[in-house]
Amino acid sequence: MILRRLGNKQAIAAEIQKHFPEHRFYVEPFFGAGGMFFNKPKVEYNLLNDLDDNVFNLFQVLLNSKQDFKDLIYKMPINSTLLKYWKKNEETEPIKKALRFIFLSNYTYLGKGDTVKFGLGENSQKLVYDKIDVTYDLFYGTLFTNFDFRKLFKSFQIRADVSKDKVLIYCDPPYLGTNDNYSNSFSEQDSIDLFDCLQATGCKFAMSEFDNEFILNQAKERCLNVIVIGERKNLKNRRTEILITNYEKQKSLFD
16 A cells, blocks of 8 residues: 555455455445555456545556656655645646645645654655555556546446356445545435445445444445444544445455
8 A cells, every 4th residue: 555544444454354255346436545455355357436536646647657656756855845835736747746645645644734744763755665566566457437436336337247246346435424634524415325326236235334323224224234343443532343234244255
């Protein structure tokens, strides 16, 4: 992973994947930092999506201009002068836009873009630089789109010769009732729309959330399974991480 974001699934990806069924086709409508995708076995076909244009641009730059991006990452100064400049100025050129996004996300406190964070004995650029090649290799050959999830599902088609039983859709949307520093926070209507879209596909799906009362009621009304993953700390408190699925627990990729 080259992008650090609050709420990414890197730390608990293996635990969640214990509840994934076998699949050949993987769809992730809320890619974010890729904490799940980069920490699971890569399957044959992968459709990835994120509404955030900065996320989309970053991975397009990685695919199309990897070496130039690597060189500039290594040279990029991590200091308050650059932070002040990029707080006031956005970039339109793709590589510079990607560098600005990485800087504000990875090298400022909580990714808020207010204060540069430093780690003693840590070469900040090298931490990203050393992961670029492996990230590129994992990302290569995937289909990556930049849609609102509703538009993604409207254009979502499965070939006639592909069994829906071999498709897994994993969703990690902004959690209801939490502050989202990166994109528009989810509303209850957004959550309803997401459940509707997922159920309309006829494919197996899993969705990460906290044990929000509204979400739990939606799962109950729709006869979905709720799996407790464990306690997780967000910015303000501790909540219970859950996984909602439309299938019973089956043999996982790690069993």
